[in-house]
Amino acid sequence: MKNPDERDLFPGALEMMILRTLRRQPLHGYALAQHIKRTSNDLLQIEEGSLYPALQRLLKEGLVKAEWGVSSTNRRVRIYKLTSAGAKHLDREVLSFERMLDGITRVLAPEGS
Amino acid sequence: MNWIKQSFTRRRFEGELSAEIQEHLAEKVEELVASGMSREEATAAARREFGNVLLVEERSREVWRWTSLENFFMDLRYGARMLHRSPGFTLVAVLTLAVGIGANTTIFSYVNALLLRPPSGVTEPHQLLAAWNRLPDGSYMQFSYPDYIYYRDRSRTFSGLVAYGSDGERVSWRTGGETALIEGQLVSGNFFSVLGVQPVLGRDFLPEEDQVPLRNPVVVLNHAFWQQRLGSDLGIIGKTLTLNGASYGVVGVAPSNFNGIETGFAPDFWVPLMMQRQISPANDLLSNRNGYWLFVAGRPMPGVTSAQAQADLSVLEKQLAQAYPKTNKGWDAAVMSIVGVPAEFREFAVPFTAILMAVVGFVLLIACANIANLLLARASRRSREIAIRSALGAGRGRIIRQMLTESALLSLAAGAVGLWLAVLAGPLLLKLKPPMLSFIDIQLGLDWRMLAFTLLVSLLAGIAFGVVPALRSSKVDVASRLKDETLGSHGRSRLRNVLVTGQVAVCTVLLIGAVLCLRSLLSATSVDPGFQINNRLMVSLDLDILGYSESRGLAFYDHLVEEVKTLPGVKSASVANHLPLGFARMATIVTIEGYQPPPGLPGIPIDFTGVGPGYFQTMGTPLRRGREFSRQDMATSPGVAIINEAMAQRYWPGQDPIGKRILPFSPRGERPSLEIVGVAANGRYRNLQEEPQPFMFRPFSQLYESSAVLLVQTAGDPKPMLATVEREIHKVDSNLPVVDAETLAQYMSIPLFVPRVTGTLLGVFGLLALLLAAVGLSGVVAYFVSLRTREIGVHLALGAERGDVLKLVVKQGMRLSLVGVVIGLAVAFGLSRVLSSLLYGIRSTDPITYVSVALTLTAVTLLASYLPARRATRVDPMVALRHE
Numbered sequence: 001m002k003n004p005d006e007r008d009l010f011p012g013a014l015e016m017m018i019l020r021t022l023r024r025q026p027l028h029g030y031a032l033a034q035h036i037k038r039t040s041n042d043l044l045q046i047e048e049g050s051l052y053p054a055l056q057r058l059l060k061e062g063l064v065k066a067e068w069g070v071s072s073t074n075r076r077v078r079i080y081k082l083t084s085a086g087a088k089h090l091d092r093e094v095l096s097f098e099r100m101l102d103g104i105t106r107v108l109a110p111e112g113s
Numbered sequence: 114m115n116w117i118k119q120s121f122t123r124r125r126f127e128g129e130l131s132a133e134i135q136e137h138l139a140e141k142v143e144e145l146v147a148s149g150m151s152r153e154e155a156t157a158a159a160r161r162e163f164g165n166v167l168l169v170e171e172r173s174r175e176v177w178r179w180t181s182l183e184n185f186f187m188d189l190r191y192g193a194r195m196l197h198r199s200p201g202f203t204l205v206a207v208l209t210l211a212v213g214i215g216a217n218t219t220i221f222s223y224v225n226a227l228l229l230r231p232p233s234g235v236t237e238p239h240q241l242l243a244a245w246n247r248l249p250d251g252s253y254m255q256f257s258y259p260d261y262i263y264y265r266d267r268s269r270t271f272s273g274l275v276a277y278g279s280d281g282e283r284v285s286w287r288t289g290g291e292t293a294l295i296e297g298q299l300v301s302g303n304f305f306s307v308l309g310v311q312p313v314l315g316r317d318f319l320p321e322e323d324q325v326p327l328r329n330p331v332v333v334l335n336h337a338f339w340q341q342r343l344g345s346d347l348g349i350i351g352k353t354l355t356l357n358g359a360s361y362g363v364v365g366v367a368p369s370n371f372n373g374i375e376t377g378f379a380p381d382f383w384v385p386l387m388m389q390r391q392i393s394p395a396n397d398l399l400s401n402r403n404g405y406w407l408f409v410a411g412r413p414m415p416g417v418t419s420a421q422a423q424a425d426l427s428v429l430e431k432q433l434a435q436a437y438p439k440t441n442k443g444w445d446a447a448v449m450s451i452v453g454v455p456a457e458f459r460e461f462a463v464p465f466t467a468i469l470m471a472v473v474g475f476v477l478l479i480a481c482a483n484i485a486n487l488l489l490a491r492a493s494r495r496s497r498e499i500a501i502r503s504a505l506g507a508g509r510g511r512i513i514r515q516m517l518t519e520s521a522l523l524s525l526a527a528g529a530v531g532l533w534l535a536v537l538a539g540p541l542l543l544k545l546k547p548p549m550l551s552f553i554d555i556q557l558g559l560d561w562r563m564l565a566f567t568l569l570v571s572l573l574a575g576i577a578f579g580v581v582p583a584l585r586s587s588k589v590d591v592a593s594r595l596k597d598e599t600l601g602s603h604g605r606s607r608l609r610n611v612l613v614t615g616q617v618a619v620c621t622v623l624l625i626g627a628v629l630c631l632r633s634l635l636s637a638t639s640v641d642p643g644f645q646i647n648n649r650l651m652v653s654l655d656l657d658i659l660g661y662s663e664s665r666g667l668a669f670y671d672h673l674v675e676e677v678k679t680l681p682g683v684k685s686a687s688v689a690n691h692l693p694l695g696f697a698r699m700a701t702i703v704t705i706e707g708y709q710p711p712p713g714l715p716g717i718p719i720d721f722t723g724v725g726p727g728y729f730q731t732m733g734t735p736l737r738r739g740r741e742f743s744r745q746d747m748a749t750s751p752g753v754a755i756i757n758e759a760m761a762q763r764y765w766p767g768q769d770p771i772g773k774r775i776l777p778f779s780p781r782g783e784r785p786s787l788e789i790v791g792v793a794a795n796g797r798y799r800n801l802q803e804e805p806q807p808f809m810f811r812p813f814s815q816l817y818e819s820s821a822v823l824l825v826q827t828a829g830d831p832k833p834m835l836a837t838v839e840r841e842i843h844k845v846d847s848n849l850p851v852v853d854a855e856t857l858a859q860y861m862s863i864p865l866f867v868p869r870v871t872g873t874l875l876g877v878f879g880l881l882a883l884l885l886a887a888v889g890l891s892g893v894v895a896y897f898v899s900l901r902t903r904e905i906g907v908h909l910a911l912g913a914e915r916g917d918v919l920k921l922v923v924k925q926g927m928r929l930s931l932v933g934v935v936i937g938l939a940v941a942f943g944l945s946r947v948l949s950s951l952l953y954g955i956r957s958t959d960p961i962t963y964v965s966v967a968l969t970l971t972a973v974t975l976l977a978s979y980l981p982a983r984r985a986t987r988v989d990p991m992v993a994l995r996h997e
Contacts, residue, residue, distance in 0.1 A: 030137045048141075049164035052134065053172035060176055075140060078133050 014046065014054045015063075016097065019082060019090040022064060028077035029055065055080060063089050130173055138163060167505070184511070188518035195519060202491060206484050207527045209885065210574060213480030214524075214531030216473040216878060218567045219538045222557045224466045227376065228453040229562060234371030236309025237412075241374070241451040242422055244274070244409040246430070249443040253456040255279050255405040258386065258398055260433060260441070264409065265301075270425040271411035273307035275300065279408045279455070281378055282392045283655065285850050287355040288342075292850050295338070297356070298373055298380035299389055305333070305367075307412055308374065312365035314339075315350040323385035326399060330388060332361040336369035338381040354382075358660070359391055372554070374410060376454045379554040394660055394819075402440050410451050423448045465867075468947065469874060472626065475619050476878050476885070477574060482616045483889040484523070485578040486609050490896050492516075492586035499586055512587040520579025521572065528571030532563070545870050581608065613886075613893045614933040617974065620886040621937020624966045626948055627879025629957060634872035636954030637865055642694060643757075643796015645733030648684075649857035650831040651692065652838055655820040659848060663817045667748060670813070670821060673845050674725060677825060680841060682834055684826040687732075688725040688813050692822055693798040694864040703809075704776040705764050716776075719760070720798055721809040723816035729755075729793060731826045739771045739791030746812040753812060755791035760807035775809070787811065801864050802953040820852075831856045871951050883970070887977040894926040895981035902988055910990035922985045926978025927971075934967050934974075 021027065021035050033048040058064045063086035069079045082090075138159050145155035160166070175184075196203045231238035244264065246254040256264070256276065265274045278299040285292045302323025310317070312333060322329040332354060334343070343349060353360040361384065372379035386407075389398050398404040413422050426446035434441040447456075454462050492499075499512055539557040585608070656666045670688050677686040691697035702716035710716045726743050729736050737758060746753055754775055761770045774786040795805040813821070823842070827834045835854050842849060862869070898905070905918055945957035955962075 029133060030140045033137075047164035048137065048162050049134070049166065049169035052130070052169050053176060056130075056173045056176035071140075073140065073143075075136050076132075077136055078129070 012093065014050065015058060016090065016093050018051070018054060018058065018080075019063065019086055019093070022080055022082040023087065023090060026079050026081040028069075028071055028079045030077070031071070032080065058086065061089075062086075130170060134163075134166060134169065138166075184514070185518065188515045189522065191515065192519040192522045196522060199491075202487060203523070206487055206523050207530060209480050209483055209888075210477075210524060210527030210571075211530035211534060212881065213473075213477035213885075214528050214567065214570055214574060215534030215538065216476050216531075216881070217470075217570050218531055218535035218563060219542065220466065220469045220473045221566045222535055222539045222563055223542070223555070224470065225560070225562050225566075226555045226557050227462050227466065228459070230376075230556070230560065231452045232372070232374040232376065233556075234310055234368050235374060238374075238451065240412050241308075241410050242271075242413060242419055242448045243451045243456070244411060244426055245447045245449070245456055246405070247445040247447040253447065254444075256407045256409050257402050257404050257440075258389075258407060259400070259402055261301075261407050261409055263433060264426065264429055264446075267429055268411070268425055270413055270417045270422045272414045273303050274409055274411035275304045275307045276386065276407040276409050277301070277304060277373065277375065278386075278389075279375075279406055281380055283852065284356045284392055285358075285848075287358075292848060293342075294850050294852065295342075295381040297332075297382045297384055297392065298375075298378075299386045299392060300383045301386050304383065305365075310367060310371050313368045314347070315363070315365035317365055318385055323387050326387050326389075327391055328387065329385060330356075330359055330361040330391065331364045331385065332356070333365040333367055333383045334363060335372065335379065335381050335383075336367055337372075337379070339366045340369075342381075356382075356384075357391060357394070357657075372556070374451060375408065376452075377458075377554060394657055402437060408455065419448055464950070468871075468951070472623060472875060472878050475623050476882050477570070478577075479616050479619050479882050479885045479889070481574050481578040482612045483885055483892070485582055486612055486889055486892055486896075488520070488578065488582035489585065489609055490892070492582050496586060503587075509587045513583045516583035516586060517576070517579050520575045520583070524571040524575030524578075525568075527574075528567050531571070532559075532567045535563075535567075542874075545873060546866070609893050609896065610929050613890050613929045614936070616886045616889050617930045617933025617970065618937035618940060620882045621934050621966060621970055622941045622944065623875070623882040624879045624970065625937075625941040625962060627875040628962045628966055629948060629952055629955060629959065630868070630871045630875040632959070632962065633952040633955050634865070634868040637801045637868040640797065640801045640954060642801065642861070642864070643734055643794060643798075644693075644857075645826075646857045646861055648827050648829065648831055649732070650825050650827065650835055650838065650855065651857060651860060652823040652825075652835075652842065652854045653820070653852040654823060654842070654849060655852055656849070657819040659846065661819065663748070666819055667814055667817055669846065670725065670823075671744070673823065673842065674727075676845060677823065677838060677841055680834075680837060682828050682837070684828055685727055685731045686823065686825045687728040687730075688821045688823055689728060690723040690813065690816060690818055690821060692824075692860065693722065693796060693808075694800070695860070696863070698799065701777050701809075706774070708764060719807055719809050721754075721811055723813040723818070724810050725813040728810070728824070729791075731824045733826070734796065735794045737792045737794060738769070739789070741791065742810075742812045746814060748814045748817065752785050752787040752815060753790045754787040755793055755810040756789055757793050757805075757808045758795045759805040760809060761792050763807055797864075801868075867951065868953050883973060887973050890926060890930060890974050891977040891981050893929070894922060894978040895984070897925055898922055898981050898985040901985075905985050905988045906990040906992070909988060915986040918986050918988075919979075919982050922982035923975070923978050926982070927975060930971065930974035930978075934970050937970075938963055938967060 017036050017040075018032060021032060021039075027035065029051055030048075033046070033051050036046065036051075055064065055066075058080075059066060062083060064080045065083055066078045066080050069077060071077045071079075138156075141159040141162070142152065142155045145158055146152055150158065163169070231241075235241065244256070246256060246260075248254055258276075261274070261276045265276075268274055281296040282299060283294055283296055286295045300318075302318045302320050305312070305317030313336065315333075317333060318331065322331055334349070339345060339349065346352075349363050349366065351362065353362055355361075367383075373383070384392060386399070396404065398406055411422075413419070423446065426448060430441070430444055430446040434444055449456065453459060502515075503509070503512060536559065543555060543557070656669065661669060674686045674688055677683055690699065698720060699722060700718055700720050702710075703719050704710070704716045708717060724742065726746070727741065728734075729741050736755075739755065742753065742755070756770060756775075764770070765773060770789045770792060773789050775789065776786045793810065796808070797803055798806055798808050823838070825831070825834065825838055835856070839851055839854055842851060905921075908918060908921075909915070941963070942958060949957040
């Protein structure tokens with residue numbers, strides 16, 4: 001019975017992936033989960049449930065908004081959309097993530113290369 | 114504002130979230146079914162991949178701010194229910210803690226009243242600064258009237274400086290044919306206006322009412338005095354009070370919350386400084402540069418810091434020192450907060466209350482350790498419940514929070530009870546005050562500081578005893594706990610052992626302190642003060658009120674003593690200016706031939722008092738050589754003195770001091786020398802623990818003061834004689850009110866005050882600590898027994914004697930307590946210096962005390978472990994083994 005947060009790579013990673021996915025198109029929770037799993041080639045083992053607290057946090061900060069709608073399978077679902085604040089936030093996060101990744105890569109790179 | 118809207122839409126939101134999650138799961142199941150799974154398998158798989166639904170919902174909810182508060186209320190409800198379900202535990206825990214917290218709040222109520230609470234009824238009391246003369250030796254001194262005026266008129270940093278008499282003025286008040294003694298205070302004309310005190314009736318003093326001596330006999334009344342003694346007479350303004358025989362016009366009644374600004378003293382009335390000669394006729398203090406009798410306080414102008422005010426006054430003091438080098442040379446000015454007892458007493462009050470606060474802090478620590486132990490025992494009983502909660506998805510933090518909420522509930526309940534105990538105990542403690550100190554007025558009432566202190570102490574205590582058990586019990590291995598709950602308590606009992614050892618150690622320290630203080634009280638009581646205490650009584654009189662001249666006063670006292678001597682049951686009688694060991698003290702500077710005075714002084718400082726004929730006989734002080742004063746030693750006859758043995762030995766070693774001469778110092782230098790006519794046995798003069806000090810007696814007649822003490826030696830019990838003597842005094846002068854009449858045994862309560870208070874308090878707290886520690890230890894041993902029931906059963910089944918079992922268990926308890934005692938002894942030894950200033954006639958490292966406390970504690974802990982150990986011997990091996 002593990003804590004869903006513990007499968008986050010680092011704090012904010014899940015949020016970043018959600019924002020990135022929503023940038024392409026608005027999605028409801030289930031579709032969002034499936035998309036992230038699929039695109040990560042199932043490398044990231046994310047409990048589907050952990051999406052929801054993350055979505056609440058994004059909602060609260062106004063980075064996404066949600067509306068009730070009907071899914072392609074004709075279910076009443078909440079569809080999440082990126083707000084403009086969310087888009088800006090994503091850009092910033094991705095930038096700083098890339099910098100961090102760059103730094104880590106340099107440190108981990110074999111010496112002399 | 115967003116969260117308000119959110120809270121309104123909360124319920125809907127929660128419904129939506131659940132619906133959303135249900136849809137998510139349903140969609141997943143359908144997809145899996147479509148891919149060929151059975152519905153049952155699909156449901157399980159969907160749930161597995163989703164994770165814990167309840168937890169996800171809770172996490173999601175937590176994102177919105179209301180949740181933490183709601184969790185808190187849930188914890189509170191749950192905690193209250195848990196406590197309600199085990200009333201025995203709750204009762205014991207709350208009472209134990211309440212005693213600990215109550216002790217702290219009680220002592221704090223004194224700290225608050227004496228040191229922290231600003232005078233009530235004053236506008237912006239925290240702005241007020243008290244001004245003091247700072248002497249070259251670092252001590253503080255009040256102001257003379259001329260110095261005050263200099264400050265008042267020249268200070269550039271104060272918007273107003275007020276002065277008020279530092280001693281209460283006792284005056285006679287004639288009311289309906291009777292004379293009562295009441296206490297007033299002389300205050301400067303700007304007193305009420307600078308303090309911002311508006312009388313509820315009438316007005317305060319006008320500036321011109323404090324300008325010309327004796328011109329304006331006006332009085333402002335204390336509200337309580339007006340209520341209790343004048344029946345809240347609404348028409349009092351304009352009426353007069355007869356004080357010391359003069360008519361004073363009542364101009365105002367102060368508000369009920371105003372008692373002046375001298376912490377510890379609440380006058381009955383206030384009169385302008387200009388009336389000083391009428392209120393205390395003996396001295397003219399208004400023109401006297403050597404009379405230091407005024408407290409000075411002021412309100413700095415807006416924006417002025419206390420450092421600037423200090424600098425301002427220092428400059429003025431330097432000018433005074435230059436103008437009057439004789440009196441003010443080397444003096445400086447000091448300013449400090451007005452809050453708390455005056456500077457002279459603060460030096461004593463601060464360390465004294467600090468020690469007491471530390472002592473009650475220790476008591477609370479012991480109580481906390483007890484509760485922590487109870488909680489640990491309870492936690493092991495609750496481990497199944499906690500395991501279930503964590504299996505259901507409660508995170509560790511959530512469980513810790515729940516446990517801490519329970520601790521906080523306990524400690525807050527205990528805090529409430531403790532506050533109640535403190536409100537009861539505070540005034541009880543005030544009863545230790547000798548009756549002679551009736552003018553001391555300590556306002557113990559509840560205020561926000563006491564509430565805040567109790568709340569803080571309660572919460573700290575709750576954290577102190579709650580954190581460790583909470584951390585411990587939240588660390589559960591769910592699987593093993595759900596299967597079997599009897600295993601794995603080793604770490605926990607080690608912690609309990611540490612707690613008990615600590616308790617015993619703290620208890621040892623407290624008991625050593627308590628025993629030292631009690632023995633110091635005993636030795637102080639048995640100290641020979643240099644006079645007999647039994648079958649003696651004393652009556653304090655003050656002729657000031659009658660306005661007698663010196664010769665008439667002397668004649669009065671002479672006549673009174675002769676009359677009293679003739680009373681049946683009286684063996685002898687005499688008078689004295691004041692008795693040693695009280696509050697009054699006189700000192701002079703003398704020149705003794707062949708003796709160099711200490712550097713910087715014109716002579717040798719010697720304490721002295723004036724005594725009448727027959728004083729030594731009446732007091733039972735043996736005379737080693739020479740004679741008593743007689744009625745022939747009159748005001749006009751040659752000066753004589755009787756010295757004590759210590760003075761004789763120091764200044765005339767190996768010689769007969771009779772006939773030798775002492776020259777009292779006088780700035781004017783015209784005093785004739787004194788001839789030594791007698792040597793009296795040593796006594797104690799300033800306090801009971803002092804080494805023999807040089808002391809001098811002079812004839813009462815040659816030192817006349819209007820106030821004096823009539824001393825009477827009775828044949829039997831002096832108590833019934835008090836009324837007889839008082840009647841006799843009124844026969845001599847019916848107008849003379851008796852200031853105080855008491856037996857010498859009662860009088861001794863003054864020098865015994867400090868040892869009695871420390872002895873009583875530390876004794877009570879020491880016993881409390883012992884009781885708490887004993888309960889704690891026996892609880893631990895009982896727990897040890899319950900854990901090892903099976904092991905003991907095996908021992909017994911294998912043929913162990915019951916005595917062996919008893920030994921095993923008691924040994925466990927004793928090992929803990931002995932370690933505690935040893936640590937406690939070491940700590941007490943390390944701390945011994947702290948107490949030494951409060952001890953009389955006993956060293957703070959007194960070995961007998963240490964050994965006896967160690968033995969007592971060992972005996973008590975032996976008993977505390979024996980009782981539960983006996984239960985162990987009654988274990989039925991069959992039952993214990995079947996328990997498996």
